[in-house]
C-alpha cells in the first residue's frame with residue numbers, strides 16, 4: 001500500500017481539547033530516545049516528578065506519569081485504591097463524572113451517585129450529606145467537567161473528607177493550570193490529569209499525584225511481578241490490584257530509586273509531559289491561571305457581545321472553556337464544518353443531553369492568546385451571519401477588546 005508522509009492541514013483548535021500543542025512541546029517530543037535506565041532518562045524522570053509537584057502544588061513524593069491518555073490516570077487511581085465491594089461516592093454533573101462512575105463500577109466497587117443538573121455544580125453541604133449517608137471509602141469527583149464547562153469548587157471538600165475518614169480523589173484533566181488548584185491545601189489524596197488542555201501538549205500521558213495516605217492504602221496491596229521477584233521479597237497481604245498495567249504500587253516502584261521494572265516508559269511522551277510542566281513552572285502557576293482567566297473572560301464577553309447565550313451557571317464555569325447555546329434554526333454541525341472549511345478553526349460539539357444544543361469553545365494552553373480569541377470571534381460572527389442569524393456587528397471582538405483594555 002502506498003501512503004504519503006503525514007502532512008496535517010493547518011488548524012486552530014479552539015474546542016474543549018485537544019488544542020494545538022505548544023511548538024516547544026512538539027520539538028521536545030522529536031528528541032532522540034535514550035535507554036530506559038540511562039542516567040539521563042532517570043534524571044528526567046526525577047525532574048518530571050519535581051516539576052509536577054509544582055504544577056499540582058503538592059509535596060507528595062508519589063508524583064509521576066501514567067502512560068496513556070487521561071483516562072489511564074483515572075483507571076490507575078481507581079483500580080489501585082478501590083477493592084471489590086468498597087463504597088465510593090461519585091457526584092456527577094456531566095459526562096466525565098459518569099466516566100468516574102463507570103470505571104469505579106468496573107472495579108466492582110459499590111458505587112453511589114448523586115447528580116446535579118448539567119450546567120450546575122454541587123454545594124459542599126450536598127456532598128457532605130451524601131458522605132454521611134453512604135459512608136464511602138472514597139469520594140471521586142471531577143474538578144472541571146468539559147462536557148458542561150462547569151468547575152466544581154473543591155476547597156471545602158478535603159476537610160469534609162478528613163472529618164469522615166474518606167479518601168478524596170479528583171480528575172483535573174480539563175481544569176489544571178487554567179483554574180486555581182491546590183492538591184495539598186485542599187486535602188487531596190489522589191489527583192490525575194492529562195496534557196491536552198491547559199498544559200498545552202498532546203494527549204497520551206497522565207500526570208498523577210498521591211498523598212502519603214493514598215500511598216499507604218495502595219502499598220497494602222503491593223505484589224512484586226512474578227518474573228522480578230527475588231529471594232526475600234515479600235508481598236503485602238492485601239488483595240492484588242486487578243490491573244497489571246495500572247498497578248500503582250508497581251508504577252511507584254518503577255518511579256522510585258529502586259527502579260523496579262514495570263512498563264517501558266514512553267520516552268517521547270515523557271519528553272512532552274516534562275516540557276509542558278517546565279513551561280508552566282517557567283511562566284509561574286499563578287500567571288498561567290491568570291492568563292486563562294483573562295482570555296476566558298474575553299471569549300465569554302465576546303460571545304455575549306455577539307448576542308449569543310452562554311450555557312449554564314457562568315459564575316461556576318471553568319476559565320478555559322465556554323458553552324454557547326446554538327441559536328434556533330442553526331444547524332450546529334454544518335456551522336462547525338464551515339468554520340473549519342473557511343477559517344481552519346475547530347470549535348467543539350457536545351455530548352449526551354447537550355448534543356445539538358451547545359457548542360463549546362476553549363481558550364486553553366497554547367491557544368489562550370488574544371489573537372486566537374479575536375480571530376475566533378471574528379470568524380464566528382461571519383459564519384453565523386451567513387447562517388442567517390442577526391447579530392450585533394462587531395459586537396464580539398469589540399466586547400473582547402474592552403476586556404483586554406481593562407487588563
Ligand SMILES: Cc1ncc(COP(=O)(O)O)c(C=O)c1O
Nearest residue numbers: 069070071096146173174194203
Ligand atoms: C475532565 C475529563 N476527564 C477525562 C477525560 C478523558 O480524557 P482522555 O480522552 O485523554 O482519556 C477528558 C477528556 O476530554 C476530560 O475532559
